[in-house]
Amino acid sequence: MRLSRYFLPVLKEDPKEAQIVSHRLMLRAGMIRQQAAGIYSWLPLGYKVLRRIEQIVHEEQQRAGHIPLLMPTLQPADLWRESGRYDDYGEEMLRIRDRHKRDLLYGPTNEEMITDIFRSGNISSYKDLPLTLYHIQWKFRDEIRPRFGVMRGREFLMKDGYNFDLTKEDALHAYNRHLVTYLRTYERMGLQAIPMRADGGPIGGDYTHEFLVLADTGESEVFYDSEITDLTFGDRQIDYDSKDQCQAVLEEFTSRYARTDETHDDALFQQVPEARRRVARGIEVGQIFYFGTKYSEPMGATVVTPDGSRVPVHMGSHGIGVSRLLGAIIEASHDDKGIIWPEGVTPFHAGIVNLKQGDSATDSACETIYAELRAAGLDPLYDDRDERAGAKFAGMDLIGLPWRVTVGPRGLANGKVELTNRRSGESEEMSPKDIVARLSSIYAPVLNTAVIDK
Amino acid sequence: MRLSRYFLPVLKEDPKEAQIVSHRLMLRAGMIRQQAAGIYSWLPLGYKVLRRIEQIVHEEQQRAGHIPLLMPTLQPADLWRESGRYDDYGEEMLRIRDRHKRDLLYGPTNEEMITDIFRSGNISSYKDLPLTLYHIQWKFRDEIRPRFGVMRGREFLMKDGYNFDLTKEDALHAYNRHLVTYLRTYERMGLQAIPMRADGGPIGGDYTHEFLVLADTGESEVFYDSEITDLTFGDRQIDYDSKDQCQAVLEEFTSRYARTDETHDDALFQQVPEARRRVARGIEVGQIFYFGTKYSEPMGATVVTPDGSRVPVHMGSHGIGVSRLLGAIIEASHDDKGIIWPEGVTPFHAGIVNLKQGDSATDSACETIYAELRAAGLDPLYDDRDERAGAKFAGMDLIGLPWRVTVGPRGLANGKVELTNRRSGESEEMSPKDIVARLSSIYAPVLNTAVIDK
Incomplete structure (x- = not known):
């Protein structure tokens, strides 16, 4: 979304x-x-x-x-x-x-x-x-x-x-x-x-x-x-x-x-x-x-x-x-x-924060991550509004998504985006590709829950 | 079920x-x-x-x-x-x-x-x-x-x-x-x-x-x-x-x-x-x-x-x-x-009728088909009761599942079970393996309906 x-x-x-x-x-x-x-x-x-x-x-x-x-x-x-x-x-x-x-x-x-x-x-x-x-x-x-x-x-x-x-x-x-x-x-x-x-x-x-x-x-x-x-x-x-x-x-x-x-x-x-x-x-x-x-x-x-x-x-x-x-x-x-939503019930699996909405490289990196997370069966929330970074961070913290992906021009220059854990506040830099792989593996136990009746 | x-x-x-x-x-x-x-x-x-x-x-x-x-x-x-x-x-x-x-x-x-x-x-x-x-x-x-x-x-x-x-x-x-x-x-x-x-x-x-x-x-x-x-x-x-x-x-x-x-x-x-x-x-x-x-x-x-x-x-x-x-x-x-349920809304995708409940070969063939249909993501109803074939058929017709799989000792002797279309009443003999493939392909358009929001 x-x-x-x-x-x-x-x-x-x-x-x-x-x-x-x-x-x-x-x-x-x-x-x-x-x-x-x-x-x-x-x-x-x-x-x-x-x-x-x-x-x-x-x-x-x-x-x-x-x-x-x-x-x-x-x-x-x-x-x-x-x-x-x-x-x-x-x-x-x-x-x-x-x-x-x-x-x-x-x-x-x-x-x-x-x-x-x-x-x-x-x-x-x-x-x-x-x-x-x-x-x-x-x-x-x-x-x-x-x-x-x-x-x-x-x-x-x-x-x-x-x-x-x-x-x-x-x-x-x-x-x-x-x-x-x-x-x-x-x-x-x-x-x-x-x-x-x-x-x-x-x-x-x-x-x-x-x-x-x-x-x-x-x-x-x-x-x-x-x-x-x-x-x-x-x-x-x-x-x-x-x-x-x-x-x-x-x-x-x-x-x-x-x-x-x-x-x-x-x-x-x-x-x-x-x-x-x-x-x-x-x-x-x-x-x-x-x-x-x-x-x-x-x-x-x-x-x-x-x-x-x-x-x-x-x-x-x-x-x-x-x-x-x-x-x-x-x-x-x-x-x-x-x-701070537990992964099993979070409304969205991750939030994507675009630090420079309107910048073509940043927008395009966000779009790619958004599309790839969705293709992996995840349900991200992409903050694509033209707002200050601080307001976007505060909003994501308030609604409590367990993982935040932060995308900005400076990180992208090194091919990196940031993955932040809501509970610990810890962040890690990685490539957009690794973000998708990491979140997929975090959510694998949540998504693989098909019901087996007898 | x-x-x-x-x-x-x-x-x-x-x-x-x-x-x-x-x-x-x-x-x-x-x-x-x-x-x-x-x-x-x-x-x-x-x-x-x-x-x-x-x-x-x-x-x-x-x-x-x-x-x-x-x-x-x-x-x-x-x-x-x-x-x-x-x-x-x-x-x-x-x-x-x-x-x-x-x-x-x-x-x-x-x-x-x-x-x-x-x-x-x-x-x-x-x-x-x-x-x-x-x-x-x-x-x-x-x-x-x-x-x-x-x-x-x-x-x-x-x-x-x-x-x-x-x-x-x-x-x-x-x-x-x-x-x-x-x-x-x-x-x-x-x-x-x-x-x-x-x-x-x-x-x-x-x-x-x-x-x-x-x-x-x-x-x-x-x-x-x-x-x-x-x-x-x-x-x-x-x-x-x-x-x-x-x-x-x-x-x-x-x-x-x-x-x-x-x-x-x-x-x-x-x-x-x-x-x-x-x-x-x-x-x-x-x-x-x-x-x-x-x-x-x-x-x-x-x-x-x-x-x-x-x-x-x-x-x-x-x-x-x-x-x-x-x-x-x-x-x-x-x-x-x-x-006669349309495939898009049927409560179960197919009914399995065991013609000789208690016969080990028939039971086992039914169990295999039941398990394989479920493994393929389908939702079958297996009539495993000890009832006459006529009563089982009438029940399946009444509740209107679009497809019925009939499994009996005679067919099994030739490696065949029967697939019947509820609407046309037409039946076809095929191997249990083909049944699963056929039903999977019939229901593919119904099952592949993931929502793509914007």
């Missing part, structure tokens, strides 16, 4: 309404615009990151054999009356009445609807299980005091997935399998998200973990054994059908003490050696639940077992806060100049 | 509520499930087609340099009070009140919001134009009598794009450019959509064309010169910045008589030679508008001109009915056995 043709309304001043850094930087970098309290437009730059995050979530869910579908944003109230949650949910549920005076609601979650889809889907036999269905869809929670930008918005994008299994044991495998997919999902986004024992809340369930990203602005106080931050999932090959392999990952990542204030047990925490005890703050970016037959039983979602009897299926639900992740990533990765 | 792991709840019986073939086939093929009047879940097969259609729309918009963003589903009423449309819109607008008694609405369209984004986006100079922003988002129209499945639903997915230009002449170029992108978009979906002179309606504007797909079940009566159906856009290389090239395409595709009943002029129609006069029915799948300063003027969306004065920008809006397109494609492409 050429910046001269893009729509990137950056702000020079810090917006007054933003209390936390991610909100401030998303507004300043022209990523979002508030349209009503807690309701945002995703401007082109923000939308691009949102799509990258969504794509990673899709790929990791499908890698584990989970099947995508899409449920609507609006749901009939009757479905929630069946489960008993229509009256329980309180004022956070946005209730709507249509022209025929029928009660609808803007879905805050989808346990009822997915159970309805399952029970009406001609699945009669245990042989059709296991099954996990998921979607990524806009949801609404009418927060009394929306704030912190997309971190606590009202209209928000979430991935929610639901497993259907014959037995508790199978459903716990689904639970573990989701934990594995989530570890891998967050790491691809450059995040360390720690699974912590959590509370069931209104969805219910005894087995539940939240995934928390450590950040000073987090809404939860967290207590953990510092050994846990040494764990990485990395590029392991996992057979998602293997109960043993998934169970082993769960044990590896949840055997050390790690809890939020909701479930914190100080006596247990004191058993962690003092030097490893940490108290910090965290941002919740996902949660997994096993809740058994809580919905399948009242709603009649059953299958026939091998011995011919009919039993309600065992279910769980598993969520990732897709839109909130943008805020969490920025909270975890920024400096005083702006955002 | 292996069918044994998929969720494809096909119906054996014709659903009573479906009055038209696309609605009936989408229900029977397990593509959608109605959750409330005019509100659907997109089951895995339907969701897959929806995503393919969405992807084509994105690619063709970005090819023309249009910039994606995402506006929320809910909008504040105040924005619509500014333009005066809040009271005008009538009962089709779904009005919502939140817990703080603030008025919201579920957006039926986005002229006001995009104008608000533009005016607040620091665009002060004519040099920042031209600009076209678009999004693909769920919208709601509270139809009094929703019917025909996704063809006239209440919650529906639409692409809407908005151009911002300095002059009427520039805005008419944007209009023409959109017409070019739409022709190419529909053709990639295997559709012939004819631009017809239309009526401005509530969005307003003198320049507007609708795109209609001919089908007996269409909601509009259409009148046209039969020469128009001989036109195809094909694989032309267009410079979307060239006013002349885009204008030439507009003239080529709109110079012959083609109108809906809303704008039909019988005197003009009689000037078409009798043998070429056609009266038929059509389904509207898109519309383009130029409406000048209708929104920019009252809402204060202005730029500074070269001579230093400040003027409201010239705008237009341009829509494609994304979810409705699934219905339109099926109406235009089916037979009495089921759907």
